[in-house]
Amino acid sequence: MAKRSFLIPGVDKRLLIKDSIKTMPDVTRRRFIAGGASLGALTLLTGCDVVDSSSADALLAKISKFNDAVQDFIFNPDALAPTFAESAITKPFPFNAYYDLDDAPEVNGDDWKLEVRGLVDNKKSWTLPELYKLPQVTQITRHICVEGWSAIGSWTGTPLRDFLKLIGADTRAKYVWFQCADKDGYNSPLDMRTALHPQTQMTFKYAGEILPRAYGFPMKIRVPTKLGFKNPKYVVSMEVTNDYKGGYWEDQGYNSFSGS
């Protein structure tokens, strides 16, 4: 751990470490992250170094892949996330990101277009007024963060499956991959079955108002059957693809399926 005296005033220690890790070559980076796992207490308990980092890493990654398959297997495309009454909505609904609200993308809605790529018939880009004309539905569901906290909110928008149908997406493809305007280029893949889930939504409004900057203006993808980090905000493009293209958090080790 860095000592306080080495810290630059006003620089967030955790972000600094994260940024430095990114500059490391891949192998070093993985070992560094796993280094946190070679744990004195466990070593004492067992009398051996439990975490020979590279092999432990490889094993954990394998099990996480296995867990993807297990979650895919138990995913019921018809099982709906519980919905709530308006009175249950969490106020204020938390802003959450790997940066402060001041660093959240400021998207100009007049210039913004949703780009559509990959295995779709109609690859035209969509302006905000065009998207606002699509039929919209509202859901009041629980957002569950990978950190464990949760909050209930109200999101309004177009079911993603309707939009995928509209643009002639090949729904036999494996993924819909989203790219976002966040700094460091947030992106995240959704498995097709989840993308087609009735509650997976292209969201344009929060609590009946145009989506504020804090919650992902101009568009977020609301997925109540996934953890929060699989709900991308500030979306700029979607790609229908058979390739697993990774994701901002997925690449750092969060389980990729992360269904709920």
Place this chain on the structure above:
Amino acid sequence: MSSLTVTDEQVSATPAKVIQPAWVRVMHWTNAVAMVLMILSGWQIYNASPLFGFSFPREYTLGGWLGGGLLWHFAAMWLLMINGLAYLVTGFATGRFRKKLLPITPSGVLHDVRAALTFKLGHDDLSVYNYVQRTLYAGIILVGVLIVLSGLGMWKPVQLHWLVTLFGDYPTARYVHFFCMAAICAFLVVHVLLALLVPKSLRAMIIGR
């Protein structure tokens, strides 16, 4: 070669009876490893969004960061669940639970707690559990079931929504999960302390006799 044949006499002369059969010993220590991995990675996850006004010291957490803690937690959970399920099935099927842990009577518990606190509780026959042991062991098995159920509910609040409903809602399941962990940690302290006070019981759990 005839000198190597085992006679009936030699067989009957085998030493002390088995107190802890092999399956109990293997599953006990497997569970110990799984529990430690689950608790330490669980503390890492807890620290990402603490339920209370404290965090666990970094050096006692597993995984280095939230993502690493989750990888450990969702790997060790298989060890905990598969081993735990095998233990429950075997414990019921062999009648061991019934024979070792029952009956539990209030008067028996009171008597043995009093005896324990005045250091008059004997451990002459390790194959018979006193009422304090029965209560603790039966209780910790129930807590083990509860921590797995609440954990599964938190892992899959949509696919296994009936599990979450069992606890009330998602946040409640989270609190149940936490308090089960706290109960297991408290049990661990007492359990390890008592095992060290009665070393022959530790020996029995290692070599069976």
